[in-house]
Structure formats: structure tokens, C-alpha cells
Amino acid sequence: MEFGNPILNIAIFLAFVVVTLAVVIRVSKQNTTAADFYHGGRAFSGRQNGIAIAGDYLSAASFLGIVVAVQRDGLLYSVGFLVAWLVALLLVAEPLRNTGKFTMADVLSFRMRQRPVRTAAATSTLAVTFFYLLAQMAGAGALVSLLIGIEGRVGQSIVIAVVGVVMILYVMIGGMKGTTWVQIIKAVLLITAVGVSTVWILALNGFNLSAVLGQAVDSHPDGTTILEPMHQYGESGATKLGFVSLAIALVFGAAGLPHVLMRFYTVPTAKEARRSVVWAIALIGFFYLCTLVL
Structure with missing residues (x-):
């Protein structure tokens, strides 16, 4: 299955890679110390860091997976992923920034025994x-295979490997500064695409949410049953316990993702760390509101 002209899609993909690599190479020239490489010299503002956090957090899983999850399981995933940022705002952002460390292992070992704590932190982070x-x-x-018209397991595996190599190059060349600007670009493109898609869908239905739901019912083979409460959670004691367990995992698990936590080291003050979370909450909240329409 192909979307549009594969040659045009490949050209756009390569152009995006070239532009982002150029940005990474340019900012990498400012990396003169270990602090510059590992946390960008703590030179990013709260707004910049918040946009980068949104880019880190929002992904193909959010864009595609959450849309399906809302239809299947209701609003649990959208609400859980968003509420996690309140935990980050109230409990995580300021204490992490105040430690002035490079990694989560540095933070945990600050007041504990170095070797066992670092071993546990490294193991959990890698897992x-x-x-x-x-x-x-x-x-x-x-997604890339679909856009450029590559089919078959071998072809998709090659695409995954190429994407992985490109990501490694971003990190090796640009460090935290380079990856931060890549995430900012990604966040702007993704949120813009979601916002435009949402407005477009609403415009096609006269900005009437009931009409959107009615069209979904008409086009889905299950009809009105897609609007009924799902049966995965709430019918028995075990499913209710599963609901609570999943909610706790979404809230505390998402707030403790290693690649998100390390972003709090890139701002100059604890105030900017809190500000970055506020920006992230606003952007991520807007994104998840749009997924309800999509």
C-alpha cells in the first residue's frame, strides 16, 4: 500500500533528514565541554525545553496508537498520559534540576551508596x-516504509536500521543541544499536523462534534456499538483492579521515563524546569484533545 508518489515521499524524507542533520551539525560546533554535550550547557529556556519535551513524549505511538486506544478503551490512555505531567510538575522537575547532575544515576547516588545504586539505575534505564x-x-x-512504498519484512527491517543509524548520528554529532533542536522541530511539525487535521475534520462536518461521531458510526462496520462503553474494564473485580493498575502505571511510569527526565537538566534554574513542564502540559494536552476528534 502506498500513499501518494513514493519518489516524492522519499525526496521529502531525505530533505527532512538533511535539514535536521544540518541543524545538528551547526549546533554541535557550540559543544566545547562535557556539560555542553550532556545537558546543552543548561542554556535552553523553559519554553524551548517544554517544546522539546513534547517532541520527546509525542511519537508515532501517540499519533496512531492513542487514536485507536480511545476508540477501544475510552479516555484512560489520554488522561493517564496527560496527568503524568502533573506528577512531573509537582514532584520531579524542581528536585531533579537542583541536583545539578548529568544522569538519573547521578541523582540517585547523590545520597546513597554509589556502586549498587548506579548498577540498579543503569539496569532499569536500559531495560x-x-x-x-x-x-x-x-x-x-x-511509517517510513508505508510512505516510500517498501513492502516485505526484509525491506522494513532495512528501513528500521537506517532510521536507527540516523538517530544515533543525531546524538553522536549534536549531543543534547542537537537532539533538543531536532525534538523542537519534530514537536512543531507533529502538533501542527494534528491541529490542521483536527480543524479539517471539524470543518468537513460543520464544526459539529455530533456529526463527526455520526460519520464514524456510519463508516464503521460495528455501527453504534463503537460509541458504547468498552467491556475490557469494570465488569468484574479483576478488570477493575486492572483499570487501577494501568492508571497507576500510566501516571507514574510516564513521569519516570529516562529520556524525559534527562530533559530537566538542560535548563538553567528550577523555575525554568517548572516552566518547561507547564509548556509541555499545554502542548501535550492540546495534542490529546485533538486525538479525541481524530
């Missing part, structure tokens, strides 16, 4: 990142 990365890379590879 979380590995499984998170599997889903992200698979999603990115599938």
Missing part, C-alpha cells in the same frame, strides 16, 4: 529504554 525503543523503532520503520 525501560530497550522496550520503549522497540516500539518506537518499529513504528517509525513501518
Whole structure:
């Protein structure tokens, strides 16, 4: 299955890679110390860091997966992922920034025994990142393969490997400064695309949400049943417990993602760390509101 002209899609994809690599190479020239490489010299404002956090957090899983999850399981995922940022705002952002460290292991070992704490932190970080990365890379590879018209498991595997190499180049060349600007670009493009798509869908239906739902019912083979409460949670004690368990995992798990936590080290003050979370909440909240329409 192909979307549009594969040659045009490839050209756009390559142009995007070239532009972002050029940005990364340019900002990498400002990396003169370890502090510049690992946390961007703490030179980013709260607004810039908040946009980058939104870019880090919002992904193919959010753009595609949450849309399906809302239809299947209701608003649990959208609400859970958004509420997690209140935890980050109230409990995480300021204490992390005040430590002045590079990594989560540095923070945890600040008042504890160095070796066991660092071992545990490194193990948990690698485990979380590995499984998170599997889903992200698979999603990115599938999307790129779809856009450029590549079919078959071997072709998609090659695309995933190429995307992975490009991501590694971003990090190796630009450090935290380079990846931050890449995430800012990604966030602007993704949120703009979601916003435009949402307005377009509403405009086609006279900005009437009931008409949008009616069109969804008419086009879906299950008809009105797609608007009924889902049966995965709430019918028995076990499913209710599963609902609570998933909600806790979404709130505290999302607030503790390693690649998100490290962003709080890139701002100069604790006030800017809190400000970056406020910006992230606003952008992510807007994104998830749009997914309700999509």
C-alpha cells in the first residue's frame, strides 16, 4: 500500500533528514565541554525545553496508537498520559534540576551508596529504554516504509536500521543541544499536523462534534456499538483492579521515563524546569484533545 508518489515521499524524507542533520551539525560546533554535550550547557529556556519535551513524549505511538486506544478503551490512555505531567510538575522537575547532575544515576547516588545504586539505575534505564525503543523503532520503520512504498519484512527491517543509524548520528554529532533542536522541530511539525487535521475534520462536518461521531458510526462496520462503553474494564473485580493498575502505571511510569527526565537538566534554574513542564502540559494536552476528534 502506498500513499501518494513514493519518489516524492522519499525526496521529502531525505530533505527532512538533511535539514535536521544540518541543524545538528551547526549546533554541535557550540559543544566545547562535557556539560555542553550532556545537558546543552543548561542554556535552553523553559519554553524551548517544554517544546522539546513534547517532541520527546509525542511519537508515532501517540499519533496512531492513542487514536485507536480511545476508540477501544475510552479516555484512560489520554488522561493517564496527560496527568503524568502533573506528577512531573509537582514532584520531579524542581528536585531533579537542583541536583545539578548529568544522569538519573547521578541523582540517585547523590545520597546513597554509589556502586549498587548506579548498577540498579543503569539496569532499569536500559531495560525501560530497550522496550520503549522497540516500539518506537518499529513504528517509525513501518511509517517510513508505508510512505516510500517498501513492502516485505526484509525491506522494513532495512528501513528500521537506517532510521536507527540516523538517530544515533543525531546524538553522536549534536549531543543534547542537537537532539533538543531536532525534538523542537519534530514537536512543531507533529502538533501542527494534528491541529490542521483536527480543524479539517471539524470543518468537513460543520464544526459539529455530533456529526463527526455520526460519520464514524456510519463508516464503521460495528455501527453504534463503537460509541458504547468498552467491556475490557469494570465488569468484574479483576478488570477493575486492572483499570487501577494501568492508571497507576500510566501516571507514574510516564513521569519516570529516562529520556524525559534527562530533559530537566538542560535548563538553567528550577523555575525554568517548572516552566518547561507547564509548556509541555499545554502542548501535550492540546495534542490529546485533538486525538479525541481524530
